[in-house]
Amino acid sequence: xxxxxxxxxxxxxxxxxxxxxxxxxxxDSTKPIYIxxxxxIENEIIAERFLSDEKVNSQYQLADLFNINPATAAKGLTILxxxxxxxxxxxxxxxxxxxxxxxxxxxxxxxxxxxxxMELVLEARRLSVTEDELINLIKQENKKCEEExxxxxx
Numbered sequence: 678x679x680x681x682x683x684x685x686x687x688x689x690x691x692x693x694x695x696x697x698x699x700x701x702x703x704x705d706s707t708k709p710i711y712i713x714x715x716x717x718i719e720n721e722i723i724a725e726r727f728l729s730d731e732k733v734n735s736q737y738q739l740a741d742l743f744n745i746n747p748a749t750a751a752k753g754l755t756i757l758x759x760x761x762x763x764x765x766x767x768x769x770x771x772x773x774x775x776x777x778x779x780x781x782x783x784x785x786x787x788x789x790x791x792x793x794x795m796e797l798v799l800e801a802r803r804l805s806v807t808e809d810e811l812i813n814l815i816k817q818e819n820k821k822c823e824e825e826x827x828x829x830x831x
Contacts, residue, residue: 700714702743710753714745718753722762722781725778729778730773730775736750760780761776761777762774797811
């Protein structure tokens with residue numbers, strides 16, 4: 678049996694004795710809820726809150742946790758199964774594939790970062806920002822992120 682405990686002061690959940698990040702679904706987003714669920718599970722895998730060969734939330738647990746239709750939760754899980762990030766064990770549930778984390782990282786590097794870099798370069802050109810200025814801006818933001826992480830913030 679699994680217990681979910683919402684820690685109101687930390688906005689985190691406990692699942693199988695492990696803290697997981699609470700997802701705040703955005704029903705007004707242009708991104709469908711089942712995609713938000715899939716991305717949340719991906720983020721939990723990247724953060725190693727769900728490990729290789731470890732069971733993840735069932736569609737019914739997700740539906741109860743986020744107050745959504747179980748079919749919506751199932752659709753998010755199915756995406757991850759189709760991408761071979763999760764695998765099914767008949768009668769036992771869904772589990773993180775051994776190569777799940779590396780699949781997510783490669784997908785996000787190849788798709789998300791490339792798209793974001795293209796958008797950034799196009800916007801920089803529209804604003805007449807030079808390549809050196811853009812590189813310096815990225816370095817500055819990277820340094821800020823490192824400082825925040827070192828100071829305990831995210």
